[in-house]
Amino acid sequence: MQQLVGLEQDKDYQDNIEAALTGYKAYRCYYIGEVLTGTKKFREALALYDRAGNYCSSVIGRQDLESTLKFGLKHLAGSIEAAKSICLAQAVLQASEEIKDDTQTTIIDKKHIAKIPLVDRLDIYYEDPKIATKQANIIKLPPDMKPIPCKPLFFDVALNHLTFPSLQQELESKTKQGQSSLTGFVKGLWGWGGKK
Secondary structure, three states, rough: OOOOOOOOOOOOHHHHHHHHHHHHHHHEEEHHHHHHHHOOHHEEEEHHHHHHHHHHHHHOOOOOOOHHHHHHHHHHHHHHHHHHHHHHHHHHHHHHHHHHHHHHHHHHHHHHHHOOHHHHOOOOOOOOHHHHHHOOOOOOOOOOOOOOOOOOHHHHHHHHHHHOOOOOOHHHHHHHHOOHHHHHHHHHHOOOOOOO
């Protein structure tokens, strides 16, 4: 619309279109912020609410703006402030729930952590007074059974130490009996015409 022939030089028309575009950008930022609030991405949502508020405040003071858009942007400014407050409250509640869950799990874990062998809880800091005693729970004995593939290692090693009889005599006797011509080769290849 800004590039229509004859209206490219009209400053009032161009400013009015720019103001309307900025107002619609405010709507877009607000609704994207609503989606981000729904997906619990509160930082991004707050940033978009701030941007939508900036767009609204830059456009609302203009006199040449359409009355319906101006009324909608005033209503949107109130909705943006409410959405910011809701978003901040939800972010604080989520953070407090995470802290609460962490503290509850640590209380429960401290009761049962002493029963877990040290080798299984290396990534958890826990001062176990039993570690320095003779009854330290360091590793689970006997360990759990795990099936492993079996390779006959001893058979391979034994095969290296075996001596087999020489087959040179049989090879020499077959070469003496072997067919020396092409017809003998063909007879032996397809199995017909040979001696049985």
